[in-house]
Amino acid sequence: MTTETLTVRDLGVRARAAARVLRSLPTARKVAALHAIARELRAREAGILAANARDVAAAQAAGLPAHMVDRLRLDAGSLAAIADDVEAVAGLPDPVGEQTEEKLLPSGIRVSRRRVPLGVLGVIYESRPNVTVDVAALALMSGNAVLLRGGKETVNSNAALEEAIRAALAAEGLPESAVQVIRDPARERMLELLRLDDLVDAIIPRGGAGLHRYCVENATVPVIVGGIGVVHIYLDESFTRDPADVARAADLIRNAKVQKPSACNALDTLLIHEGALPVLPVIAHDLATHGVSLRADLPALAALEAAGVEAKPAAESDYGTEFLALTASIRTVAGLEEALDFIAAHGNHTDVILTRDPAQAERFVQDVDSAAVMVNASPRFNDGGQLGLGAEVAISTQKLHARGPMGLSELTTTKWVVVGDGHVRA
Amino acid sequence: MTTETLTVRDLGVRARAAARVLRSLPTARKVAALHAIARELRAREAGILAANARDVAAAQAAGLPAHMVDRLRLDAGSLAAIADDVEAVAGLPDPVGEQTEEKLLPSGIRVSRRRVPLGVLGVIYESRPNVTVDVAALALMSGNAVLLRGGKETVNSNAALEEAIRAALAAEGLPESAVQVIRDPARERMLELLRLDDLVDAIIPRGGAGLHRYCVENATVPVIVGGIGVVHIYLDESFTRDPADVARAADLIRNAKVQKPSACNALDTLLIHEGALPVLPVIAHDLATHGVSLRADLPALAALEAAGVEAKPAAESDYGTEFLALTASIRTVAGLEEALDFIAAHGNHTDVILTRDPAQAERFVQDVDSAAVMVNASPRFNDGGQLGLGAEVAISTQKLHARGPMGLSELTTTKWVVVGDGHVRA
Numbered sequence: 001m002t003t004e005t006l007t008v009r010d011l012g013v014r015a016r017a018a019a020r021v022l023r024s025l026p027t028a029r030k031v032a033a034l035h036a037i038a039r040e041l042r043a044r045e046a047g048i049l050a051a052n053a054r055d056v057a058a059a060q061a062a063g064l065p066a067h068m069v070d071r072l073r074l075d076a077g078s079l080a081a082i083a084d085d086v087e088a089v090a091g092l093p094d095p096v097g098e099q100t101e102e103k104l105l106p107s108g109i110r111v112s113r114r115r116v117p118l119g120v121l122g123v124i125y126e127s128r129p130n131v132t133v134d135v136a137a138l139a140l141m142s143g144n145a146v147l148l149r150g151g152k153e154t155v156n157s158n159a160a161l162e163e164a165i166r167a168a169l170a171a172e173g174l175p176e177s178a179v180q181v182i183r184d185p186a187r188e189r190m191l192e193l194l195r196l197d198d199l200v201d202a203i204i205p206r207g208g209a210g211l212h213r214y215c216v217e218n219a220t221v222p223v224i225v226g227g228i229g230v231v232h233i234y235l236d237e238s239f240t241r242d243p244a245d246v247a248r249a250a251d252l253i254r255n256a257k258v259q260k261p262s263a264c265n266a267l268d269t270l271l272i273h274e275g276a277l278p279v280l281p282v283i284a285h286d287l288a289t290h291g292v293s294l295r296a297d298l299p300a301l302a303a304l305e306a307a308g309v310e311a312k313p314a315a316e317s318d319y320g321t322e323f324l325a326l327t328a329s330i331r332t333v334a335g336l337e338e339a340l341d342f343i344a345a346h347g348n349h350t351d352v353i354l355t356r357d358p359a360q361a362e363r364f365v366q367d368v369d370s371a372a373v374m375v376n377a378s379p380r381f382n383d384g385g386q387l388g389l390g391a392e393v394a395i396s397t398q399k400l401h402a403r404g405p406m407g408l409s410e411l412t413t414t415k416w417v418v419v420g421d422g423h424v425r426a
Numbered sequence: 427m428t429t430e431t432l433t434v435r436d437l438g439v440r441a442r443a444a445a446r447v448l449r450s451l452p453t454a455r456k457v458a459a460l461h462a463i464a465r466e467l468r469a470r471e472a473g474i475l476a477a478n479a480r481d482v483a484a485a486q487a488a489g490l491p492a493h494m495v496d497r498l499r500l501d502a503g504s505l506a507a508i509a510d511d512v513e514a515v516a517g518l519p520d521p522v523g524e525q526t527e528e529k530l531l532p533s534g535i536r537v538s539r540r541r542v543p544l545g546v547l548g549v550i551y552e553s554r555p556n557v558t559v560d561v562a563a564l565a566l567m568s569g570n571a572v573l574l575r576g577g578k579e580t581v582n583s584n585a586a587l588e589e590a591i592r593a594a595l596a597a598e599g600l601p602e603s604a605v606q607v608i609r610d611p612a613r614e615r616m617l618e619l620l621r622l623d624d625l626v627d628a629i630i631p632r633g634g635a636g637l638h639r640y641c642v643e644n645a646t647v648p649v650i651v652g653g654i655g656v657v658h659i660y661l662d663e664s665f666t667r668d669p670a671d672v673a674r675a676a677d678l679i680r681n682a683k684v685q686k687p688s689a690c691n692a693l694d695t696l697l698i699h700e701g702a703l704p705v706l707p708v709i710a711h712d713l714a715t716h717g718v719s720l721r722a723d724l725p726a727l728a729a730l731e732a733a734g735v736e737a738k739p740a741a742e743s744d745y746g747t748e749f750l751a752l753t754a755s756i757r758t759v760a761g762l763e764e765a766l767d768f769i770a771a772h773g774n775h776t777d778v779i780l781t782r783d784p785a786q787a788e789r790f791v792q793d794v795d796s797a798a799v800m801v802n803a804s805p806r807f808n809d810g811g812q813l814g815l816g817a818e819v820a821i822s823t824q825k826l827h828a829r830g831p832m833g834l835s836e837l838t839t840t841k842w843v844v845v846g847d848g849h850v851r852a
Contacts, residue, residue, distance in 0.1 A: 020770055020793070020795070023792075023793075023795065024792050024793060103814060105812075105813070105814050107807070107812065109803050109807055109812075111813050111814060114791075116795065118825050118826070119795065119825060197642065201824075201825045201826070202825070202826055216623065216646045217646060220642045220643060222648060222649070222824060222826045223648070224826070245848070248847075248848030249848070251848065251850055252848055252849075252850050255850035255851055256850075259850075259851060344446055354848075361845075365540075365843055366449075366450050367446070367449075367450060369446070369449065369542065369545065369841070370841065371841060371842060372841065372842040372843075372844060373841055373842070373843055373844070374843075374844040374845070374846070375843075375844070375845045375846065376845065376846045376847050376848055376849070377535050377844045377845065377846030377848075377849045378846075378849060378850045378851050380850070380851035381533070381535055381844055381846075381849070381851055382842065382844075383851075386531075386533065386535075386851060387531070387537050387842060387844070388529060388531050388537060398627075398648060399544050399545060399627045399628070399839040400544070400627070400628055400648045400650070400826060400827040400839070401826040401827035403839050403840055403841060403842075404841070404842045405842075413825040413826070413829050414829055415795070415796065415797060415798065415799055415829060415830070416797060416798040416799070416808065416813060416829075416830045416831075417791055417798075417799055417800075417801075418798060418799070418800040418801070418803045418807055418808075418813070419787075419800070419801045419802065419803065420800070420801065420802045420803030420804075420807075421674075421802050422671070422674030422675070422677065422678055422780075422802055422803075423678075423802070423803045423804060423807070424677055424678050424681035424682075424685075424804045424806070425681055425685060425804050425806035425807055425809075425812060
């Protein structure tokens with residue numbers, strides 16, 4: 001079956017029909033489908049890599065920067081890893097069907113809530129073809145149908161991956177329309193998806209802030225936004241008294257900034273207690289050695305210059321900014337309360353305190369209103385795998401429905417179940 | 427303090443600051459604030475009723491229909507009931523601060539999730555001034571600040587209610603900006619609220635389908651929609667074999683349709699098993715006696731005409747329609763599967779099966795994808811109070827975040843809390 005001549009609405013109608021089948025599937029059928037997909041991906045390696053090579057060649061011909069071409073390239077190893085990931089999702093606990101305890105209410109009715117799939121998801125992403133398979137696996141395991149809209153750079157790869165997935169679904173006797181790729185890369189098709197609110201239950205964008213903003217501005221389907229993530233670490237003076245703690249702080253701050261600078265959970269701004277300024281050169285020297293360019297306020301700059309560590313003066317725009325690169329800003333604060341005020345103005349994603357004072361730690365955890373709040377741990381732990389979800393479909397920075405990494409449970413909702421014996425409302 | 431000269435953005439900034447105070451308030455302070463509000467409402471009875479009388483006079487002068495004037499009218503009794511409701515909210519369990527068990531993960535970090543307020547709510551509603559107080563009480567008890575945008579018909583009542591609430595907050599040493607009414611009734615102000623996504627965490631419309639659609643079309647703040655609710659009851663043949671069951675079915679269907687026809691959980695369409703048609707006249711006669719106008723398909727019409735019960739032929743548009751009035755449609759089906767297909771096409775709010783067959787009941791509960799699914803109980807139970815939530819701020823028909831009646835818990839979200847000892851990601 002081809003989906004090339006179908007409108008986005010047609011795909012939505014088919015997805016809705018598929019969702020009705022998926023929502024009642026026993027876990028074993030979903031697990032079998034995921035294993036079938038993994039097998040099909042391995043069996044079709046040559047065809048998938050050939051399709052991907054066409055995308056890579058087109059991207060190179062179009063003059064895409066090398067790092068973007070790298071993001072869309074598949075090889076035998078990365079394809080095998082994608083198939084392994086599908087099998088890993090098949091091993092996760094199925095949230096569908098979980099039921100709260102049935103309560104007998106004074107009216108005589110018995111009430112409970114049952115966990116059910118969201119229904120139809122729309123996922124919009126950019127150039128990485130592994131997302132096509134990852135998202136399909138997570139959607140299927142949580143009983144959802146999914147409409148996928150990838151980047152125009154990966155149209156051939158996504159078509160080959162979709163065909164593999166759908167062949168596996170058909171072989172397992174499941175509706176192929178459970179997973180559909182919107183193949184036409186025109187922006188109008190994305191807009192149609194964003195406005196399909198009678199058929200699609202949630203839109204999940206995966207990409208940069210611009211994509212998220214476009215979805216928020218244009219969607220009538222509810223959107224789960226992420227995208228921008230400003231990350232702070234507040235280094236309290238209490239964490240700098242013991243030289244072993246200074247070494248820990250330097251390790252942690254390096255991990256936060258350097259391990260994967262392009263990640264949304266990488267450090268952006270270090271807030272430093274003025275009493276901790278004497279140890280700043282140790283930390284900053286370590287960062288500079290790893291290629292980090294620093295932008296510091298005047299007190300921090302003075303401490304760094306005195307120790308011969310290079311840094312530039314920070315502009316106000318260096319705060320509340322997600323760098324996604326080997327750049328970090330530093331701000332000196334008089335204490336915890338000033339740090340909290342600063343984070344209240346600029347934070348929303350992941351914020352860390354390094355302290356040896358439990359009362360400070362609790363005040364920080366209570367006051368900071370971010371998706372993840374951490375004490376003496378690297379912000380890089382704000383990730384579905386690291387937080388024990390097994391896998392993540394996206395990281396939400398909004399507050400409705402899901403906050404932080406979204407695993408299988410976040411792709412579900414609940415319904416009320418009421419049982420009576422002819423009961424009427426008084 | 428007056429809010430008349432502030433822009434909607436100004437109000438949002440103040441609400442955000444208030445939210446930071448509210449999110450860390452102990453339960454006892456919130457309870458005290460609600461009791462202070464109830465006292466203030468009682469103490470200001472004369473002023474509030476005088477303001478309300480001005481609204482009523484203006485509405486009458488403007489020629490508003492009597493039933494709409496009734497909706498906005500307050501008297502000593504209804505104002506006392508509003509104050510009592512505030513105290514009832516103060517007696518509900520506080521969801522804020524609930525924490526999941528802390529898990530020690532293989533990396534050595536300790537991870538938990540803590541329940542926290544959403545932050546700033548925007549609630550848009552129409553002419554009933556009691557909503558101003560109800561919503562303020564629920565928002566405060568769940569630790570949220572709220573921006574209220576009521577109807578232009580109640581501008582004087584809402585101003586007087588807001589003043590009472592803010593006086594109580596000030597007396598309790600709490601930020602008055604926790605509750606702010608947008609006093610300018612111009613639609614542009616509502617649009618500004620809908621697009622305040624850097625300051626407002628969720629929009630909750632309370633009103634008709636038109637208001638909900640306007641919010642969905644225009645908001646960049648996430649919206650929790652409800653509004654349209656089509657309600658079905660499927661009467662299976664198995665529930666008509668025993669005359670006592672026929673009487674129960676008639677009672678329940680009357681309760682579903684007649685108790686409050688304007689409610690979203692009132693019956694719209696009766697799906698009747700063809701084997702149950704012989705008892706339809708009993709049920710329909712009962713409905714007709716209570717003033718219900720019936721629109722039936724041909725088999726049902728034949729059964730009713732043979733028994734001398736009046737009904738009109740149904741048009742296709744009588745299905746999937748929320749009547750909000752003493753009208754109901756009737757459709758004959760060959761059995762459960764046809765009923766399920768019909769509900770899959772038309773349902774989303776509350777759907778009921780009347781059956782004596784447990785396997786049918788479970789199939790219905792599993793397959794029907796509505797906010798509330800019921801077995802042998804009136805759809806009128808789909809209500810926060812009836813389902814044991816204590817109070818409700820709205821009924822959601824969407825799937826993200828909250829589904830069905832929204833109580834205090836649905837006005838909260840979670841944050842991840844991670845505790846390490848200098849842990850870094852490997």
